[in-house]
Amino acid sequence: MSIDYSEKIPNNVDLAGDRKLQRALESWQPNFLNWWKTMGPAVPTQDVYLRTAVDVGKEGWAQFGHVAMEEYRWGVFLAERGDDRRxxxxxxxxxxxxxxxxxxxxxxxxxxxxxxxxxxxxxxxQQRRLGETAPSLYDLRNLFQVNVEEGRHLWAMVYLLHAYFGRNGREEAEALLHRNSGDLDSPRILGAFNEETPDWLSFFMFTYFTDRDGKYQLGTLKESAFDPLSRTCEFMLKEEAHHMFVGTTGVDRVVARTAELMREHDTEDIAPHGGVPLDVIQKYINFHYSVSLDLFGSEKSTNAANYFTAGLKGRWQEERRRDDHVLTDDAASVDVVRDGVLTTDEVPALLALNHDLRNEYVKDCHSGLKRWNRVLEKAGVDRTLTLPHVGFNRHVGLFADHHITPAGELVGADAWEAKKDRWLPSEADKTHVRSLMRPVYEPGKIAGWIAPPTNGINGQPFDYEYVHLA
Structure with missing residues (x-):
């Protein structure tokens, strides 16, 4: 299913065969472009070395080349339709x-x-101004690649709203451009998407932890009985993989440079030497992981049960599960706090679907920690980074009314207040990280707080001119 770039809106869904839908999306397009101009990347560029989807097949689905950002061709791309999907x-x-x-x-x-x-x-x-402090042209290019693909993922959902939900769908599509991250009057729906992304360490953590949540949410929607939604999410997952790669390797490189500075200066206090201390990296992990866990919703959820029973939203890799895929007679354990003690409850499996998805996510998150700890071990640094307890710093779900330390200890409000700056980024930590954020736009050069990547993009070297600034 190759993508037709001769159309005003590139697509592989035969928009030309539905003139009413085509006109509706073409009337939405200028509003999207205006949103991109006002809320998209703030750094002016001539062109950027971007990946553009040209096909939805498993092989050869994208091409690379320098593209003017304002001329990037967003469109509507669905994975191939199965002959007899059930x-x-x-x-x-x-x-x-x-x-x-x-x-x-x-x-x-x-x-x-x-x-x-x-x-x-x-x-x-959230990432609008990050380009102003990019540590290298390689990183600036990756930021822009993530941004244009998030824009296309918006197109994917807007197409579904326009094509299948009539006037209400069109109104909701308009509202997607009227809400803005962090806006006091019209914020984004989910809390994590109203948080600031003020620095590149936050960006790498966001793309590792929060985009990974996106992977799992898309994975459940890919199972949907509504086939156009399933096919849309299947293709989106191809692009989402790059976003998580940016986060994984970004934190790799911060940890590697931190370890290098620790060895060079024989101290853990590398802040005076222009690095990010391991304790600060750990605090950023704690924050972004806990905020991302909230995106899974309450551990016990009747909504999730109803969505599953109706066929709207499945489990991660549903068809690989070895059960009856109905779950009416199954049970599951969920984490709870009872009588001041962390324990578990057995509940109907249908009510524990958010908990099930969160567990899959947690297992996946551990893979990054193993990578980052191998970087430290290889550098001879006798320290490890960890994920905090799933109840730490939670504002949604069964832990929301409790204070739990990263080690999983239940404490009172006073103890939490006294120690939270040891566990979460303090104002001093944030100020130091922001102080390191100085742009490096010369090809082959990189900021002093992060190591260069092992490989460039699409076989290009690190010193390739990935971005031509205006």
């Missing part, structure tokens, strides 16, 4: 997947699409 879970398991929205599920499906769609432009808004 619903894999819930009450209608085994029945044909839906090509249209069943009336009884219209409101719930629209809500799921709106929430997913709202996260995409939010991250662009």
């Amino acid at each position: 619903i894999a879970f819930g009450e209608q398991k085994g029945e044909p997947a839906w090509q249209q929205v069943p009336g009884e599920y219209r409101a719930d499906l629209q809500r799921l699409i709106v929430i997913q769609g709202d996260t995409e432009p939010a991250s662009v808004e």
